[in-house]
Amino acid sequence: MYFEFIKNIFAKRVLLTLLTALTLISYTFISYTLVRSNLYAFQGRTELRSLVAKTAFVGNDQTPEKMTDQNIKNAKKSDEIARSFIKYLDSNYSYSMHIVMNANLGTAEYSIHTVNEDFFNFYNIKIGKGHNFTKTSFKNNGYAPIPVLVGPNLHRFAHVGKTYKIYNSGTGKNEKIKVIGILAKNNKIASIYEPDSYTYFNNAIIRPLRSSDKKTFNAVELYSGLQDLLVYRTSLANVKKIQKYLAKRSFANVKFYSAKNNLEEFYTSYTKRSTSLLIFSLIIFFISSWMISVNLWKSLEEERQNIALRVSLGMRPTQIYTAAILYQFILTIVIMIPVSLYSLAYSRMLTSGAVQQDSRLMLSSPLPGIEGISLLICFIFIFVFLVLISVILIYRFNKEPLLLRMSEK
Amino acid sequence: MSVVTIEKLGKKYKRTILEDVAFSLEAGTMTALIGASGEGKTTILNIIGLLDSDYTGQVLLFDTNVADLSEKEQAHYRNTKLGFILQEPLLIDRMTVRENILLPTVYLSKKERENVDFQTRLVNLTKNLGIYDLLDEKPNTLSGGQKQRVVAARALINDPELILADEPTGALDQDNANIILQLFKKLIANGKTVLTVTHDSNVAKQHDRILKLANSHVLEIGEEK
Numbered sequence A: 001m002y003f004e005f006i007k008n009i010f011a012k013r014v015l016l017t018l019l020t021a022l023t024l025i026s027y028t029f030i031s032y033t034l035v036r037s038n039l040y041a042f043q044g045r046t047e048l049r050s051l052v053a054k055t056a057f058v059g060n061d062q063t064p065e066k067m068t069d070q071n072i073k074n075a076k077k078s079d080e081i082a083r084s085f086i087k088y089l090d091s092n093y094s095y096s097m098h099i100v101m102n103a104n105l106g107t108a109e110y111s112i113h114t115v116n117e118d119f120f121n122f123y124n125i126k127i128g129k130g131h132n133f134t135k136t137s138f139k140n141n142g143y144a145p146i147p148v149l150v151g152p153n154l155h156r157f158a159h160v161g162k163t164y165k166i167y168n169s170g171t172g173k174n175e176k177i178k179v180i181g182i183l184a185k186n187n188k189i190a191s192i193y194e195p196d197s198y199t200y201f202n203n204a205i206i207r208p209l210r211s212s213d214k215k216t217f218n219a220v221e222l223y224s225g226l227q228d229l230l231v232y233r234t235s236l237a238n239v240k241k242i243q244k245y246l247a248k249r250s251f252a253n254v255k256f257y258s259a260k261n262n263l264e265e266f267y268t269s270y271t272k273r274s275t276s277l278l279i280f281s282l283i284i285f286f287i288s289s290w291m292i293s294v295n296l297w298k299s300l301e302e303e304r305q306n307i308a309l310r311v312s313l314g315m316r317p318t319q320i321y322t323a324a325i326l327y328q329f330i331l332t333i334v335i336m337i338p339v340s341l342y343s344l345a346y347s348r349m350l351t352s353g354a355v356q357q358d359s360r361l362m363l364s365s366p367l368p369g370i371e372g373i374s375l376l377i378c379f380i381f382i383f384v385f386l387v388l389i390s391v392i393l394i395y396r397f398n399k400e401p402l403l404l405r406m407s408e409k
Numbered sequence B: 001m002s003v004v005t006i007e008k009l010g011k012k013y014k015r016t017i018l019e020d021v022a023f024s025l026e027a028g029t030m031t032a033l034i035g036a037s038g039e040g041k042t043t044i045l046n047i048i049g050l051l052d053s054d055y056t057g058q059v060l061l062f063d064t065n066v067a068d069l070s071e072k073e074q075a076h077y078r079n080t081k082l083g084f085i086l087q088e089p090l091l092i093d094r095m096t097v098r099e100n101i102l103l104p105t106v107y108l109s110k111k112e113r114e115n116v117d118f119q120t121r122l123v124n125l126t127k128n129l130g131i132y133d134l135l136d137e138k139p140n141t142l143s144g145g146q147k148q149r150v151v152a153a154r155a156l157i158n159d160p161e162l163i164l165a166d167e168p169t170g171a172l173d174q175d176n177a178n179i180i181l182q183l184f185k186k187l188i189a190n191g192k193t194v195l196t197v198t199h200d201s202n203v204a205k206q207h208d209r210i211l212k213l214a215n216s217h218v219l220e221i222g223e224e225k
């Protein structure tokens, strides 16, 4: 009986109902983006707190392309610079270096992340199986297999204790690796420049930057490592020396920013962007709620006699509320479908990284927490709001008794 | 048993419509309610039909004060004990004749619905009223007289005790009017009760009693003189 009522009364104006649904669908995308981004930004801020606590400075590689190209061509000289630079860093600074190599982007099934020991002072990487690196992992000589942590999506490598051969485009060598741990699902680190965006480690191979690697360090690796190089427990004057060191040798132009200022800057501009999105979302929201109200009210008013008829035949006036709530529930579910599909696709893309992966694996990966929570918040918000509008309108509608105009005048 | 008992009924909009109205209807009788336009006849039917609770005085249906009934019980009364027939046949255009007639059964509880063979009842009713062949039609293809017979079938599908009819023959030709009146006579023969609002004195004369609403009061014709 509720469905009959919904079909013939609430949704009787098919075109307007569809139009309202479409506006609501666009609203779901905006509000979902807004909620998700805010949650991510909040999470990122929490995670990056240690950077601020350790007075970290973040490197931003602004080297002109020409300089980079020239240095990479002239490998003999620039590799030499890279090696002496790493020595210089080791003897003067505390730093966290993170070199990312996406070999053959698009076709590669994994990316190689080479990190030094201090990396783990800032990022909490969770292990699903096996164990994390130890101090000796970073001191290994060049001949033993390299201990690595592998992402949970890389089933080919998912055997703790086994050794494999992989090509590392950073070192330019085939390397023998030994899996010592499998990462937990959805390990991620927030970007220091945009704390609402993340790098996921599901398809990553994390490898230590060992003392022996430093001896064969090259320009390609350094260029990757300079971006987001974290130098900490130091002062701005001190990090400026690093900048000078690289500039003097015509190797790179790296600017360092205080993590604290950087984060503050980000959140100031983020709040601005977020606020304008919020205003935009509110406008769409008011348009859709206006459409819903008009549609609902017109339907009720036009059908007053038909509703009175149903009441005379045994329907309870309060059942109009139940029908409305049911209708809004169905409507909310329907309008949430596109954004849910989008979210699912988006989170798969995120968790799989930029690299390709088996579609079966994607299906088995659940929505990462924030994506799911964002959807839920949007659903609840829209549903509660629709119900509220309906209840107010029906209350107003029921105020005038549902009489039968038994004879037409 | 008294089906309807009204005592000291009063109703006001901007002006007083009903004042100190009292009458009762016995089971198995057919009563006509007459009166000039705008006197409040439809208002009385809405009150007895439990659609309007904004009045003073007392209304008893089947010896129960309706003010004591909950919203749910009132709905159940309308559903199972009352049947409405209006001058303009109000049907839902998007539904077939069959669905329209069965609409009141939708509001029954599952148990109540299973207790009665509504298909047989539907066939019997519609055959009696000559609309059996129209069951799968949409209302807008029907004539006024056919529509009114569909309304009558819908009013009777839950086998109500009391029929409230507002100008049921007002828009009908003589033949169709007779069909409705014959139906009412059959109903009271089976112990049902009918209250008909009418302007037509010929229709009124065919009832057991005639009540007249004038100057906010109801008088029995016959007592009037």
Ligand SMILES: Nc1ncnc2c1ncn2[C@@H]1O[C@H](COP(=O)(O)OP(=O)(O)OP(=O)(O)O)[C@@H](O)[C@H]1O
Binding pocket: A407, A409, B013, B014, B017, B035, B036, B037, B038, B039, B040, B041, B042, B043, B044
């Ligand atoms: N919702 C309302 N608000 C204000 N006044 C109303 C309302 N409904 C009815 N009335 C007034 O109450 C009076 C009685 O109306 P009602 O429809 O009961 O008359 P009636 O006797 O059935 O007339 P008719 O024979 O024309 O159908 C009328 O004067 C009408 O204008």
Ligand SMILES: [Mg+2]
Binding pocket: A406, A407, B041, B042, B043, B166
């Ligand atoms: Mg009337």
